[in-house]
Amino acid sequence: MVRVVLHGRRVGGWITEVDVEPPSGVELAPLAKLSGRGPDHGLIELSKWAAWRWAGRRVHFLRTASPPRMVAALPRPRHSRLVSTGDYADLFEGEGRTLRLGPSDDPLPIAMAAAARGQALILVPDHNRADELTRRLGREGAWVTRYPDGWAAAVAGATVVGTLSASWAPAPELAAVLVIDEHDESWRSESAPTWSGRDVAIERARRAGAPCVLLSPVPSLEALRTNPVMRSARETERDSWPQVEVVDRRSEDPGRAGLYSPALVNALRDGGRVACVLNRLGRSLLLACRLCGELAVCTECGSSMRQGDDGRLQCRAGDHTRPLVCADCGSTGMRNLRAGIKRVREEVEALVRTPVAEVTGSGYSGPATARVVVGTEAVLHLGRPFDMVAFLEFDQELLAPRFRAREQALALIARAARITGPRTAGGRILLQTRLPDDPAVVAAFQADPALLARAERDRRQELSLPPYGAMAIVSGPAAPEFMERFGTPLDIRIAPDPGGQFFLRAPDYDALCNALAATERPSGRLRIDVDPIRAI
Numbered sequence: 273m274v275r276v277v278l279h280g281r282r283v284g285g286w287i288t289e290v291d292v293e294p295p296s297g298v299e300l301a302p303l304a305k306l307s308g309r310g311p312d313h314g315l316i317e318l319s320k321w322a323a324w325r326w327a328g329r330r331v332h333f334l335r336t337a338s339p340p341r342m343v344a345a346l347p348r349p350r351h352s353r354l355v356s357t358g359d360y361a362d363l364f365e366g367e368g369r370t371l372r373l374g375p376s377d378d379p380l381p382i383a384m385a386a387a388a389r390g391q392a393l394i395l396v397p398d399h400n401r402a403d404e405l406t407r408r409l410g411r412e413g414a415w416v417t418r419y420p421d422g423w424a425a426a427v428a429g430a431t432v433v434g435t436l437s438a439s440w441a442p443a444p445e446l447a448a449v450l451v452i453d454e455h456d457e458s459w460r461s462e463s464a465p466t467w468s469g470r471d472v473a474i475e476r477a478r479r480a481g482a483p484c485v486l487l488s489p490v491p492s493l494e495a496l497r498t499n500p501v502m503r504s505a506r507e508t509e510r511d512s513w514p515q516v517e518v519v520d521r522r523s524e525d526p527g528r529a530g531l532y533s534p535a536l537v538n539a540l541r542d543g544g545r546v547a548c549v550l551n552r553l554g555r556s557l558l559l560a561c562r563l564c565g566e567l568a569v570c571t572e573c574g575s576s577m578r579q580g581d582d583g584r585l586q587c588r589a590g591d592h593t594r595p596l597v598c599a600d601c602g603s604t605g606m607r608n609l610r611a612g613i614k615r616v617r618e619e620v621e622a623l624v625r626t627p628v629a630e631v632t633g634s635g636y637s638g639p640a641t642a643r644v645v646v647g648t649e650a651v652l653h654l655g656r657p658f659d660m661v662a663f664l665e666f667d668q669e670l671l672a673p674r675f676r677a678r679e680q681a682l683a684l685i686a687r688a689a690r691i692t693g694p695r696t697a698g699g700r701i702l703l704q705t706r707l708p709d710d711p712a713v714v715a716a717f718q719a720d721p722a723l724l725a726r727a728e729r730d731r732r733q734e735l736s737l738p739p740y741g742a743m744a745i746v747s748g749p750a751a752p753e754f755m756e757r758f759g760t761p762l763d764i765r766i767a768p769d770p771g772g773q774f775f776l777r778a779p780d781y782d783a784l785c786n787a788l789a790a791t792e793r794p795s796g797r798l799r800i801d802v803d804p805i806r807a808i
Contacts, residue, residue: 273310273338274303286334288316308342309427310334312442314479322472325781327744327788327800328465337440339423346428352387353413360385363502364448368477368484370496372503372721374512375489375689376699379452380408382487383433387414389483390447392431395438395473397456400655405452406433436461439469439476449477454486454495455683457805464799474498489513489686490721492679493729494739513719514692514699516685520708531611531664532623533704540624540644544659547691548620548646549684551668553632554612555579557588561598562605571599579606581614616664617646652687660700661688667705670712674806675737678712682724685716736777738803742784745804746774750796757794761787775807 275282282304294300311319311334319333360382363369373379386392387409394409396402402418409416409431417425419434419441426432432441436459451459451470459469470486471494477484486495489512503509519533531550540546556579559568568577568585575589584593597604608615613630617638621628629638631647631654638645645651645658652661663669669681685701692699705713711727733740746754755774760766763783767775778784781802788800801807 273307273342275305275307277301277304286310286316286338288334308344309339309346309424311337311440312427312444314444314476315440315442318440318472318476318479321475322467323465324785324789325471326465326467326802327785328467332465333440333467336437337442340420343424343427346424349428350415350430352415352431354384354388354409354415355413361388363485364389364483366483368449368486368499370454370486370488370491370499370501372491372501372509373487373489374504374509374694374719375686376512376514376694377504379487380405380412382485383409383450383452384412384414386448386450386485387416387431391429391443391445392448392450393438393441393443393446393473393476394431394433394450395452395459395469396433396435397453397458398653399435401452402433402435402438409433436469439472443476443480446476446480446482448482449473449484450487451484452487453489455488455490455492455679455686457680457683460805464801466801466804468803470494489689490679490682491725493725493732496725496729497739510719511696512689512694513716514689514701515695516701516703516717516719518708518713518717519702519704520706521704522706522708526706531616531704532619536662536664536702536704537623539660539662539700539702540620543643545657546644547651547654547658547661547688548616548644548664549649549651549661549688550611550613550616550646550664551648552610552612552665553648555581555614556606556608556610557612558608558610559585559606560609561601561603562607563603564598564601566598566600568598568606578612579608579615613646613648620644620646649684649687652684652691654691656691657693658691659698660702661692662702662704663688664704666703666713667707670705670707670710675732675735676805676807678710678724679728682712682715682721685712686721736779742778742781743803743807744776744784744788745801745807746776746798747772747801748796748798750794750798753794753796754791754798758787758791 273286275284315337319330322333323330383394396405406416406418415430417430419432419438427442429445432438451473454470461467474484519535558576570577570587570592572592573589575587577585577587580586585596586593617628617630624644627639627642629642629645631645631651633650688701711724715721715724763779764787765777
């Protein structure tokens, strides 16, 4: 990493090539400063591939691969005392495997098998688990470092443990790659370019000739298509899942049944620790008049209205408000048709007659030791155990308007299984649904993710959806100009969206990425999301 003088300012940069002939008429200038070590040749070449694969700029990936602080010298290499034990050493023979491991099974023996081969790159989707795995590997005798603080130790040959950015960690002696919970959405960068840490790790292993193992209780179709699949014995895998109870609500009146089935009420009152999951923020998202049955809609624009924290009705499309009164008959009695988290917390408190905590992405509120916690899926990331997790309206996950909805719904159940523990320890999950025969529900009930994988594979192959086709979304103020330059390449279908987005479909990523790379970017803000994880 260096600094150069550009337009009178000293700016940072990278040496990416040497012995380069300057273009005609260009005079070379000396470096202003040699700052420290940066990405090696392999990562520089990988940045070219990543910029093509996710239609981004190389500088983004070079920054991700650079140390957080300048590195002038490396630590002395250490000898790892780790000796692999167990039955997982054969996982890392050949090019690698996709291993379907139960949600309650410990990944430490597999991480030890990876580190025993030499320098390993071990990716974990969240920071707390990465910290814990680093400590445990260190206690077992491995020379291990936590990325990104351990950037220099990684250059010196230490095994690397980290989250998304660790897929770009230096590993000059790479001997094995392990991606834990490869299905997790955390492997996708939310900022453009929307690259995948899992896919970067797979490509790095391929270029280094190192085995790559993808580990997951619910492997994605991408993982199932990448590597041969291995799994534990059927009984062992089943015992690693909690007991799943499916509450069939098809016979109940949707307008009167509410969120609380008798099975849920009994579970809330039996004294155990319960986490209730409902991915709906706010208090009341849809109301109807008790007297005349009219929905609460905005008199200005016709959009539905919800009840705010102040008790007033608020327009969901604009900033119009009015008192809690029916615009048709004037009644103040309103029936809640779609309760949000805040209202659910109040109702559950009335049911259990004890304080209930609330958890959303914004934070935690309520007693720190609350027996019952209500929240969005953020409740599954609290880091504390529960005896049961109840999904109050699981159909909302199954019917979400995105093609990966069922895969993501089963991933939520797997996440819940990790905090309840296995059925042998009393772990329970309760699913309230009107779709009990959905493949995701059946797969969870039978603790067999392959049931969903087969159904999803057939559907996506028929519709040419990823990973059996390629997709991208182009958006931003500069999107129309970019698409005008993009034209109509052969085999790429383009569907403009009224919201200003453009959906691109292609038979494979070579065709899609080549066409995107060949199009000159206009000035202005542009977002290209290749293989969008939550696309419709």
